[in-house]
Every structure is written in C-alpha cells, then in structure tokens.
Amino acid sequence: MSNKLKLTYFDIKGRGEPIRIAFAYGDVPYEDKRVSYKDWPSIKSTTPLGKVPFLEVDGTVYTQGFAILRYAGKKANLYPSDELLALRVDEVLQVIDESYYLKIIESFAIQDAEEKKAFRLKLVTEVFPPVSAKLDEYCDGGYFGHSITIADIAMREIIGWFKDDMLEDIPVDFFDTYPNLTQMYKNVTEDPKLKSYFEKIN
Numbered sequence: 476m477s478n479k480l481k482l483t484y485f486d487i488k489g490r491g492e493p494i495r496i497a498f499a500y501g502d503v504p505y506e507d508k509r510v511s512y513k514d515w516p517s518i519k520s521t522t523p524l525g526k527v528p529f530l531e532v533d534g535t536v537y538t539q540g541f542a543i544l545r546y547a548g549k550k551a552n553l554y555p556s557d558e559l560l561a562l563r564v565d566e567v568l569q570v571i572d573e574s575y576y577l578k579i580i581e582s583f584a585i586q587d588a589e590e591k592k593a594f595r596l597k598l599v600t601e602v603f604p605p606v607s608a609k610l611d612e613y614c615d616g617g618y619f620g621h622s623i624t625i626a627d628i629a630m631r632e633i634i635g636w637f638k639d640d641m642l643e644d645i646p647v648d649f650f651d652t653y654p655n656l657t658q659m660y661k662n663v664t665e666d667p668k669l670k671s672y673f674e675k676i677n
Contacts, residue, residue, distance in 0.1 A: 480505035482543070484528040485512065488636075490540035490576070491528045493629045494547050499672040500628075501551025541568050541629075548625035560620045567610065567619050567626040574606040575633045579642065595644040603649065611653040617662050630656065631663040 484491030486509035498505050510518065510527065519525050523538050530543045537543060548554035555561045578598055585591040613619055619626040634656060640647045650656055664673055
C-alpha cells in the first residue's frame with residue numbers, strides 16, 4: 476500500500492518544483508497544495524517551523540526542501556544506492572543550496588535597486604563562475620552520475636531560472652559557456668518521463 480503524500484508550497488517553482496518534478500518522474504501520486512502569498516501570513520503560524528515546503532506522509536509532517544527532495548528521489552528511483560554516487564548527489568545539492576539558492580534569495584531581500592544590481596553583478600562575475608565550472612566538470616557525462624538524479628533535476632531548475640529571465644540583472648545566457656551543464660539541462664528537459672510535464676507547465 477502506497478503512502479498518502481501531501482506537498483505544501485507556494486504557487487511558484489522555487490524550492491518546491493524539484494520535488495514536484497521528482498514525483499512526476501516516478502509517477503508518484505501526491506496532493507500538490509499551493510499556498511498564495513496573500514494567504515501565507517494567516518497560515519504561517521500553523522505550519523511547522525513557519526516555512527515551506529513541507530510534506531505530509533500519512534499525516535506525519537516533514538520539513539526541509541532538500542530532505543523532502545531526497546525522499547522523493549528515493550520514491551522515484553532518482554537517488555543512487557551506490558554510496559559514492561549518493562555522496563556526489565548530496566555534495567551537488569549542498570552546493571546548489573549554498574551557492575545559488577541562498578545567494579539569489581539574499582539578493583531578493585535587497586530593497587535598493589542599484590544595490591541589488593551591484594550585488595547580482597558580483598554574483599555573476601565572482602560567485603557563480605567558479606562554482607558553475609566545478610559543477611560543469613562533475614557533469615561531463617551529461618549527468619552528475621551515470622543517469623538522471625535529483626541533483627540533475629535541482630540544477631536544471633536553477634539553469635531554468637536564468638534561461639527564463641526570472642532574475643533581473645542576471646544574464647539569461649550565463650550557463651551557455653558551460654557545455655556539460657547545458658547538455659544536462661537538455662537531457663532532463665527532454666527525458667521521456669518528464670518531457671510532457673515540462674511542456675504542460677511552460
């Protein structure tokens with residue numbers, strides 16, 4: 476008997492989208508509850524740790540986006556059983572969190588337009604390039620491992636933010652100079668188990 480799953484997150488991509496993609500890949504049934512920013516202040520205090528995403532599994536609540544993503548990855552056969560491959564996946568996920576997610580979120584908190592622009596310029600000239608080069612090196616086979624994993628899905632979403640011009644003052648073609656990451660993005664986007672999902676949400 477399968478678990479009853481309910482994912483709660485904002486009605487945006489963000490930290491929730493890699494989890495949704497993993498569930499879609501594995502054809503894992505779940506309830507996709509999306510919270511509006513308008514309603515968030517009134518329900519924040521009722522949520523665990525006052526943040527999203529969180530996942531309910533048979534009524535028990537679990538928090539933290541990448542922890543939930545690992546769970547989804549295991550359910551969908553997107554998390555390696557090999558210890559070293561799993562270590563690489565975990566490494567990449569932490570790099571994504573520290574070097575992309577948190578830095579981008581930090582930039583959104585800057586109110587002054589010129590200060591935000593300067594901060595983001597520093598990201599694309601000093602912060603992102605060495606990290607992206609290392610991840611490109613890790614991805615020389617078109618994936619971070621032997622096949623698609625949650626690390627590829629999470630990184631595909633970061634690249635997508637850039638390509639879709641979701642981040643003002645950050646070039647949409649930033650990742651074009653990283654051929655392996657570009658190929659990985661294409662591989663995930665065109666994966667037979669995910670192609671229809673991406674076509675539906677875009």
